[in-house]
Amino acid sequence: xxxxxxxxxxxxxxxxxxxxxxxxxxxxxxxxxxxxxxxxxxxxxxxxxxxxxxxxxxxxxxxxxxxxxxxxxxxxxxxxxxxxxxxxxxxxxxxxxxxxxxxxxxxxxxxxxxxxxxxxxxxxxxxxxxxxxxxxxxxxxxxxxxxxxxxxxxxxxxxxxxxxxxxxxxxxxxxxxxxxxxxxxxxxxxxxxxxxxxxxxxxxxxxxxxxxxxxxxxxxxxxxxxxxxxxxxxxxxxxxxxxxxxxxx
Numbered sequence: 274x275x276x277x278x279x280x281x282x283x284x285x286x287x288x289x290x291x292x293x294x295x296x297x298x299x300x301x302x303x304x305x306x307x308x309x310x311x312x313x314x315x316x317x318x319x320x321x322x323x324x325x326x327x328x329x330x331x332x333x334x335x336x337x338x339x340x341x342x343x344x345x346x347x348x349x350x351x352x353x354x355x356x357x358x359x360x361x362x363x364x365x366x367x368x369x370x371x372x373x374x375x376x377x378x379x380x381x382x383x384x385x386x387x388x389x390x391x392x393x394x395x396x397x398x399x400x401x402x403x404x405x406x407x408x409x410x411x412x413x414x415x416x417x418x419x420x421x422x423x424x425x426x427x428x429x430x431x432x433x434x435x436x437x438x439x440x441x442x443x444x445x446x447x448x449x450x451x452x453x454x455x456x457x458x459x460x461x462x463x464x465x466x467x468x469x470x471x472x473x474x475x476x477x478x479x480x481x482x483x484x485x486x487x488x489x490x491x492x493x494x495x496x497x498x499x500x501x502x503x504x505x506x507x508x509x510x511x512x513x514x515x516x517x518x519x520x521x522x
Contacts, residue, residue, distance in 0.1 A: 278388075281381070281383075281455070283329050285430055288304040288430035289376065294364075295318060308428055310407045310410050314328040323340065326340075334399070335347045349392065350391065351390060352390050361373050381431070405501060406453075408501065408504070409426075412510055415510060419510075424437040434452050436451070437450070437452055443521060445471070447521075449520060451465075453465055460498060462501065463501040463502065465509055465512055465513070467512075468494070484515050486508050
């Protein structure tokens with residue numbers, strides 16, 4: 274199993290911590306995660322009034338219980354059950370009023386039973402995954418700030434994309450969803466994406482002018498896509514700027 278797939282599976286421990294300990298929100302955002310570019314880690318929302326968080330550290334390939342008594346748990350060679358046992362003990366030791374429960378309410382493209390134990394692949398592969406998450410965080414945060422758009426930047430456990438959603442402040446009633454997706458049946462690469470909406474309706478793109486980088490799609494997914502492997506921050510920003518200009522016209 275690829276390293277990306279292992280991180281996707283391991284991120285579910287964070288999502289289920291949100292599900293176990295936080296107020297349930299209709300959009301499921303209590304299960305999403307932030308990415309810390311300094312810690313190179315995925316992090317839950319604070320899980321209690323003391324700011325306890327669960328993290329997934331890319332560099333150490335470990336879960337970090339970040340509390341008054343911080344603990345780390347290496348995933349290398351561990352089974353799913355061993356991870357759950359550790360999480361149960363951490364939750365009990367932090368005196369949560371509810372137990373940690375692992376019950377996914379969505380499907381994933383691969384199953385936990387496909388992985389007997391977690392195992393490290395290569396430093397280069399992990400560094401590339403960190404580079405792409407960092408690239409996404411930096412491009413999205415700069416773009417949103419430049420355009421005076423308001424959105425959290427979060428990693429969603431189902432699709433494992435770094436995503437944002439913002440309403441345009443131009444009186445058009447339009448909004449945009451944008452982010453960085455992992456490889457899927459649409460693109461065999463990490464890719465930046467942006468799509469426009471009016472209410473719940475996707476905006477068609479067939480008449481939009483070509484982009485300097487990336488391409489418009491109008492069948493199935495309606496929006497623009499840019500494969501991310503060789504993309505710099507400036508190219509990523511240009512992609513989003515040009516796409517937003519098309520949606521504003």
